[in-house]
Amino acid sequence: MNEIALLLAATLNAGTVLAIAALGLLINERAGVVNLGAEGMMLVAAVVGYAASVHSGSDVLAFVAGAAAGALLAAVFGLLVIWLNTNQYATGLALSLFGVGFSAFIGQPYTRERLSERTQFEVPGLADIPFIGPALFKQHPMVWIAIALTFFLMWWLNRSRSGLILRAVGESPESAHALGYPVRLIRLAAVVAGGALCGVAGAYLSTVYTPLWVEGMVAGRGWIALALTTFATWRPIRVLLGAYLFGGVTMLQFHLQGQGVQIPSQFLVMLPYVSTIVVLVLISSNAAWIRANMPASLGKPFSPGG
């Protein structure tokens, strides 16, 4: 029983990394921009956040530094695709390739650094409840922030004026432009917000989840987060649930290894990647459903007046 509680706790923790990154990507995709640079942004943010934590000892500063790094890279990407109309796929890919190299380059001294003692979080009283306590109330606050962010985005995208404008930009940039909205600036803001959240996810990974800096440590989570937005048909709540599902798959591999299951570890490590392909196939085979939910201008450039 207690073991299942721990597995549940670990699942929520692993899912949080994916959820924060995917919710960020959801924002820029709702505005019509696909950023394949998620993996690169998360890697750079992971090392920048780790460095900030090593030097300052503060987790909060690590998240702020990670968010800033992600936002900065996303801004460069945004300027290229939104103003220079470069191909979104190619530019995002460039960002990912650059991020892999750049994070390894600046991160080299930090592979030897270790973080100070990690704080244990628990909600006084509630953490002692059997089963639910260890699963839910001994979590890093970021787990709760991810849940709050999900509900905020649900409200924001459906009920707030600014959220609806963002969606209008993603559905029909021409109409939004005709109504006088600054389409390019809104898209840039969305891209930067997406990058900042990918950055927070990267910093969480290196400073709380692991906590270590290892070259290439994001290990495809940026790409899985990109897949998650499609799985979730661009709905925040489904992104969160999907992220927990994948967090569960990741944790299952450690659990099975702990149980002494006789499967070579490599096949367990494969699980999240194979599951991504399987879910992608299941969801995408209904092409009409994907098309109906996808922001109509996703991936398409927009130039006002031309």
Added chain:
Amino acid sequence: MLRLETRPTPSSTFVLASPLIALAATVAIGVMLFVLLGKDPVQGLQMFFWEPIKSPYAWSEIGIKATPLILIALGLSLCFRANVWNIGAEGQYILGAIFAGGIAMGATPDSPRAIVIVILVAGIVGGMMWAAITALLRDRFNANEILVSLMLVYVAEMVLSYLVYGPWKDPQGYNFPQTVTFAKPTQVPRLFAGLRLNIGLVIALFAVAGMTVFLFRLFRGVQALVGGLAPAAARYAGFSSRGALWTALLTSGGLAGLAGALEATGPLGQLTPYVPVGYGFAAIIVAFVGRLNPVGIVFSAILMSMFYIGGELAQSRMQLPKSITGVFQGLLLFTLLAADTLIVYRVRWKSTAGARIAGAKA
């Protein structure tokens, strides 16, 4: 205010000038980076642009690195022209190495020399099979090829890791994760005595010629091009976009698999978890910088090989992390995409006052 004006026709000058502008920008950023790190920028540039080409030995090393880059980038250029986003060439390369290694492991010192051909064909088959998964899932289930091909890279890495840690581990290898060293007859023939350069480069150059003919002279090549550039026109002409998808993915998978086989039986001579070194990703940059043109790819592969060797030299002689190679590779693609804007647009300086007068007249 700077404004972008659409050119009446894309500029062919800038198609060729853009990679040079990108290279110049990357070098400029590189010089700044060296200065920032307190290193001598002249020495830095020497490591990347002179040392790798100053002797026959150096050129042989360039050739060894350029071979897989050329082969993989040729296949990717076909994919990108057909608007198929295969970014999992690294996985197809690994499967090529695995298939080739599987045969090479069984060879003995008495095996006939022709076994090399069997090994290379096995590599091609391995790469094609891995790419076929992506093609099938795209074709049959509409699954996004970017994500599927990329996820398959991680899966391929784990398959390789399983084999070299498990069933294929050399029993006499002191428990290191590696296969036996392949027997002598499996080695790809070398071109010159004393140099590591092997016949793989010749194969790659034949592939360049083959791809040039395919793309610009053959009907199927035209179909792939039209299918990528104008899907509606392709449908109207009765070309099948499914055909283009399969052709592009199987060709690029086969070429990446061939590259993996050549690497496994050439410079490596055994399988280890370190077979994948990122050629499949670097080849994406090679393809774009080479303008998706077979001949252009040869030049950009040489440049990219110089980046690799320069990075290794910068590590041993200037105490810089080897990953500086990745930084420059990424920067090159970034600056290239920015410079490519000049192909379609012209930059015009417009004063705001002038714009207002023009507006008033209209």
